[in-house]
Amino acid sequence: MRIADLPRPRALPVVGHLLQMRRQAAHLAVEAWSREVGPLFRVSLGGRPFVGVADPDLIRQVLNQRPDTFRRSSNFDIVFGDLDVESVFAAEGSQWRRLRRLWLRALNSHQIAGFAQGVGDITERLRARWQAAANRDEAVDIQGDLTRYTVDVTTLMTFGFDGNTLQQRGAVIQDDMHHVFPMISRRLTAPFPYWHYIRLPRDRQLDRAMVTVTRFVDARIAEARERIDAHPELQDKPSNLLEAFLVARDEDGSLLSDAEIRGNTLTALLAGEDTTANTLAWSLHLLSHNPAAQERLQAEADAVVGRARCARSMAQLATLPWCDAVMAESLRLKPVAPMFFKTALKDTRIGDLDIPRGTHLILDMRHGADQDARYDQPAQFDPARWLADDAPRFEAASPMPFGAGPRICPGRNLAQLEVRSVLSMIGRSFELHTVAPEDSVTERFGFTMAPAGLRLKLTARAQAGYSTRAIGADS
Numbered sequence: 001m002r003i004a005d006l007p008r009p010r011a012l013p014v015v016g017h018l019l020q021m022r023r024q025a026a027h028l029a030v031e032a033w034s035r036e037v038g039p040l041f042r043v044s045l046g047g048r049p050f051v052g053v054a055d056p057d058l059i060r061q062v063l064n065q066r067p068d069t070f071r072r073s074s075n076f077d078i079v080f081g082d083l084d085v086e087s088v089f090a091a092e093g094s095q096w097r098r099l100r101r102l103w104l105r106a107l108n109s110h111q112i113a114g115f116a117q118g119v120g121d122i123t124e125r126l127r128a129r130w131q132a133a134a135n136r137d138e139a140v141d142i143q144g145d146l147t148r149y150t151v152d153v154t155t156l157m158t159f160g161f162d163g164n165t166l167q168q169r170g171a172v173i174q175d176d177m178h179h180v181f182p183m184i185s186r187r188l189t190a191p192f193p194y195w196h197y198i199r200l201p202r203d204r205q206l207d208r209a210m211v212t213v214t215r216f217v218d219a220r221i222a223e224a225r226e227r228i229d230a231h232p233e234l235q236d237k238p239s240n241l242l243e244a245f246l247v248a249r250d251e252d253g254s255l256l257s258d259a260e261i262r263g264n265t266l267t268a269l270l271a272g273e274d275t276t277a278n279t280l281a282w283s284l285h286l287l288s289h290n291p292a293a294q295e296r297l298q299a300e301a302d303a304v305v306g307r308a309r310c311a312r313s314m315a316q317l318a319t320l321p322w323c324d325a326v327m328a329e330s331l332r333l334k335p336v337a338p339m340f341f342k343t344a345l346k347d348t349r350i351g352d353l354d355i356p357r358g359t360h361l362i363l364d365m366r367h368g369a370d371q372d373a374r375y376d377q378p379a380q381f382d383p384a385r386w387l388a389d390d391a392p393r394f395e396a397a398s399p400m401p402f403g404a405g406p407r408i409c410p411g412r413n414l415a416q417l418e419v420r421s422v423l424s425m426i427g428r429s430f431e432l433h434t435v436a437p438e439d440s441v442t443e444r445f446g447f448t449m450a451p452a453g454l455r456l457k458l459t460a461r462a463q464a465g466y467s468t469r470a471i472g473a474d475s
C-alpha cells in the first residue's frame with residue numbers, strides 16, 4: 001500500500017489539519033483523526049505531509065527500528081542545537097549509542113537502590129506538607145506539590161544536591177527551568193523555527209534562563225570534579241548522575257565533552273520531573289474517584305510497611321503489586337507522552353505500508369485505550385486487570401507509556417521507585433477526596449500531558465497508627 005492510498009480526515013483548504021492541533025491539546029486532534037478514519041491515515045501540517053499511526057503493533061515496529069531506520073523529528077536537532085544542549089534525548093546514530101550506554105550504566109539497578117533512602121526522605125517531606133494541609137482542611141494543589149517532589153528527587157539524584165523546594169523556595173534553578181521546559185515544547189511543536197527570524201519576549205527570557213541554568217550546572221560540574229579528585233573511589237562508585245557522567249569513559253578511553261555532560265544533566269532534569277509528577281498526579285486523580293482502589297492501596301501499604309509512613313527499603317518497595325498496577329493503569333488511560341514524531345531515515349515498510357525515506361510520522365501513543373477491545377471494559381480505571389493470572393506483562397502489552405525498543409525510557413525504574421514510595425505513603429496516611437467532578441480535570445499537553453485543574457482534599461487516615469520511632473529508622 002502507498003501513503004497516497006491512506007484515508008485523510010476532514011481538513012481546511014491550504015492550512016490542512018494544522019489548525020485542529022490546538023496548543024495544549026494537540027494530542028486530542030491526533031486521536032480524533034484516528035477515530036474518524038482509522039488507525040493509519042495521512043494529514044498535512046503546515047504544508048508538510050505526515051502519516052498518522054494509531055495501531056500499537058505498527059507503532060512498535062517503528063520504535064523497534066531505531067536508530068537506523070527511524071529517528072526523532074529533526075526539530076529536536078534544531079531546538080536542542082540552538083540551546084547548545086547535547087543529550088541522549090536528541091542524539092542520533094553513533095553519538096546516541098555512546099550516550100545511551102552511559103545512561104544505562106548510570107541508572108542501573110544498583111545505582112537506583114542507592115537513591116531509595118533519599119527518595120524516602122523527600123516522600124516524608126511531601127507527607128508532612130499534605131498533613132499540614134489536611135489539618136487546615138485545605139484542598140491541595142496536587143500538580144504543583146508533586147512537581148516540587150520530583151524536582152527535589154531529580155536534583156538530588158542528578159547533582160547530589162538537596163534543593164528542598166517542598167519546604168522552602170529553593171535557591172536552585174527551578175524558576176528558570178520552568179521557563180525552559182515549556183519553551184522547548186513550544187519550539188518542538190512550532191511549524192518552523194520562527195525564533196531564527198524574530199525573537200519574542202519569551203525567547204529572550206529563554207536565553208536569560210539558559211545562561212542562569214548553564215552557570216548553575218557548570219558550578220556543579222566544577223564541584224563534582226573537585227570531589228572526585230579528593231575521593232578517587234568515586235571513579236568506581238559515583239554517587240550521582242553527574243559524577244557518573246564525569247567518570248564515564250568510552251571504549252576508546254575518551255571522556256564526555258563538557259557540552260555532553262551539561263546537556264545530559266539537563267536532560268535528567270527535563271526528562272525526570274514532569275513525566276513522573278504527572279504520572280503520580282493522574283494516579284491520584286483516578287484513585288480519588290475510586291474508593292475501592294484506595295482501600296486496596298491502604299491495605300497493601302499497611303501490610304508491607306507496617307507502622308512506618310511509606311515504603312523505604314528496596315525489599316518493601318519491590319513488593320507493592322497494587323501500587324504498580326495503579327501506575328500501569330493510570331499510564332494506560334493517561335500516558336504522559338501521548339504522541340511522538342518520527343522521521344524515516346531510509347525506505348522501509350510498516351505492516352504493508354511503503355514508507356519512503358524522509359516520511360514524517362505522528363504516533364498516537366494512547367491509540368484509543370478507552371475503546372481497546374483487548375481489554376475488558378477498557379474505559380474503566382481497573383488496576384486489577386494487571387494482576388489477573390492471565391494479565392500480559394505490562395511492557396509487552398499494548399500500552400507503551402515509556403516508549404519501546406532500543407530507546408525505551410532509561411529512567412522508568414527510577415520513576416517506578418518514586419511512584420511506589422508516594423503511593424505507599426498515600427495508602428498509609430491519607431484518604432483522597434475530589435473537590436470537583438471528574439470531567440472538570442482536563443488534559444493539558446506541553447512537553448508532557450498534565451491534569452489541568454486538579455485539586456484534591458486529603459484527610460488523615462484515622463487508623464494510620466504510625467510507629468513513634470524516628471522516621472529514618474522506619475525501614
Ligand code: HEM
Nearest residue numbers: 089271272275276279337401402403404407408409411415
Ligand atoms: C513516569 C515517568 C516517565 C515516563 C512516563 C517517561 C516516558 C518516556 C518516554 C515515552 C520516552 C521516549 C521513549 C522512546 O522514544 O521510545 C522517554 C525517554 C527518556 N526518558 Fe523517560 N519517562 C519517565 C521518567 C523518566 C525519568 C525519571 C528519567 C531520568 C531521570 C527519564 C529519562 C529519559 C531519557 C534520558 C530518555 C531518552 C532516551 C533515549 O532517547 O535513548 N525518564 N521517557
